[in-house]
Amino acid sequence: MSLLHLWYARIKDDYQLTLLVICGLLFGVTGLFYVLLGCLPSGDEPHYLIISQTLLKYHSLNVMQDYTHRDYFQFYPLLIEPHITYNALGQVLPLHNIGAPLLWLLPFALLGRLGAVWFIALVTVLLIIILYRLLLLMGISKQTAFRVCLTYSIASPFYIYSHLTFVEPIGALACVYAVYVLWQPKLSWQTLTVSAVLLGILPWVHMRLALLEIPLTILLLGKIYQRYRFRNWHYYIAYLLPLLILSLALEIYSYQVWGTLNPAANQINGNSKPFEVMPFLGMVGMFFDQEHGILLNFPIFLLLLPGILLTLKRRFVSYHLLVLVVSLPYIVAFTSFRHWSGGWCPPGRFLLTLLPLFAFYLAYALEHVDALWSRILWCIALCYGFVYCLLSLLPPHNGFNAESGVNGTLAFIQIAQYRLTDLLPSVYVPGKQWLLWLWVCGYLIAVCLLLAAKYRHELARMPLHRH
Numbered sequence: 001m002s003l004l005h006l007w008y009a010r011i012k013d014d015y016q017l018t019l020l021v022i023c024g025l026l027f028g029v030t031g032l033f034y035v036l037l038g039c040l041p042s043g044d045e046p047h048y049l050i051i052s053q054t055l056l057k058y059h060s061l062n063v064m065q066d067y068t069h070r071d072y073f074q075f076y077p078l079l080i081e082p083h084i085t086y087n088a089l090g091q092v093l094p095l096h097n098i099g100a101p102l103l104w105l106l107p108f109a110l111l112g113r114l115g116a117v118w119f120i121a122l123v124t125v126l127l128i129i130i131l132y133r134l135l136l137l138m139g140i141s142k143q144t145a146f147r148v149c150l151t152y153s154i155a156s157p158f159y160i161y162s163h164l165t166f167v168e169p170i171g172a173l174a175c176v177y178a179v180y181v182l183w184q185p186k187l188s189w190q191t192l193t194v195s196a197v198l199l200g201i202l203p204w205v206h207m208r209l210a211l212l213e214i215p216l217t218i219l220l221l222g223k224i225y226q227r228y229r230f231r232n233w234h235y236y237i238a239y240l241l242p243l244l245i246l247s248l249a250l251e252i253y254s255y256q257v258w259g260t261l262n263p264a265a266n267q268i269n270g271n272s273k274p275f276e277v278m279p280f281l282g283m284v285g286m287f288f289d290q291e292h293g294i295l296l297n298f299p300i301f302l303l304l305l306p307g308i309l310l311t312l313k314r315r316f317v318s319y320h321l322l323v324l325v326v327s328l329p330y331i332v333a334f335t336s337f338r339h340w341s342g343g344w345c346p347p348g349r350f351l352l353t354l355l356p357l358f359a360f361y362l363a364y365a366l367e368h369v370d371a372l373w374s375r376i377l378w379c380i381a382l383c384y385g386f387v388y389c390l391l392s393l394l395p396p397h398n399g400f401n402a403e404s405g406v407n408g409t410l411a412f413i414q415i416a417q418y419r420l421t422d423l424l425p426s427v428y429v430p431g432k433q434w435l436l437w438l439w440v441c442g443y444l445i446a447v448c449l450l451l452a453a454k455y456r457h458e459l460a461r462m463p464l465h466r467h
């Protein structure tokens with residue numbers, strides 16, 4: 001047997017290696033063609049890249065030099081409005097955090113924009129592999145864990161964001177790795193150190209992600225105490241020392257550069273704060289809005305609520321509490337921002353960091369709703385999500401929307417005499433609020449029917465006992 005056949009046989013039997021090969025090739029090749037074919041960065045992307053370019057060329061954070069000299073024409077050959085703000089001394093500084101531009105600084109120096117894109121692709125590959133391992137720890141079978149992770153790779157927002165230079169994949173990796181360590185039966189100082197570093201860089205990447213860092217840091221510290229009490233101090237040192245160093249470094253940077261100890265000074269100075277509007281419409285929109293919602297654009301997540309309801313069992317209480325503690329403050333914060341368009345595009349951007357935690361519910365539903373029709377629906381949802389991801393690669397919008405009430409990626413699709421977007425709900429069209437709530441009610445009815453069919457099927461299989 002040739003080496004090629006042996007390699008293929010190994011990949012076929014090793015789900016983790018298969019995921020690694022598929023995701024590496026898919027994300028890497030997509031990123032390569034996305035950059036080489038001239039798809040311009042959108043939204044905040046060019047501004048993150050400009051920070052890296054300014055650091056390399058001017059050894060400074062005064063990004064206005066880059067904007068003035070138009071150095072960014074190397075990857076964005078159009079005039080762009082500067083994303084800048086000012087520190088306490090009135091000096092020009094970037095509006096965005098410098099964490100991600102620092103992380104991909106070396107790849108950017110070597111390969112330009114492609115280096116930054118491939119860095120995010122690598123981050124996405126790693127989080128998919130960690131997610132697969134987490135699902136196995138949670139008791140999901142290898143086949144189901146592979147199916148869910150593969151679907152996350154090709155039919156969820158992760159495929160779209162794997163070739164964009166946004167910070168959310170970094171937050172998702174930190175989140176899923178911390179939960180993976182929490183669920184491991186044994187702790188090691190190496191995994192604790194990696195967790196601490198990943199959590200410690202989150203405020204550097206974006207202060208919004210500190211809402212994920214705080215609960216996960218406390219939960220991991222609680223697990224160390226539960227396991228060792230006040231013995232084995234090297235575990236505490238391995239975990240707390242990197243966190244302490246990164247936190248102190250952030251405070252020193254904030255004081256020296258921004259003139260304040262508040263690490264969120266750039267966001268506050270840029271007039272971007274949470275709790276400016278009520279979060280309730282945003283919470284509905286993150287699932288059902290046609291421009292930003294994950295249920296309508298990536299229908300694999302239609303199994304999310306059924307999965308949650310099916311796992312309402314005593315043995316999953318701790319996981320439910322973890323998801324609630326980590327998710328709720330973060331969701332309330334980002335759904336209460338006044339501006340949506342820049343932060344919510346493409347669909348699922350802010351929610352991306354939490355999607356790995358939701359994978360368990362999809363996997364459990366997929367594994368326990370054992371019917372032919374459920375597998376058919378899953379395949380249809382996978383194909384739809386994959387097609388949507390491919391359409392998001394196309395100009396002129398490249399998957400981005402602008403609070404118009406119409407999803408630009410789907411705008412050209414017609415059903416009879418109606419555009420598909422006319423049938424989908426939007427939180428931006430006041431006259432069509434009834435359509436939004438109609439979709440919500442329809443989804444809840446479908447979930448009830450699915451659960452009824454499952455339990456009816458189980459009752460029908462139970463043997464009858466005669467007394």
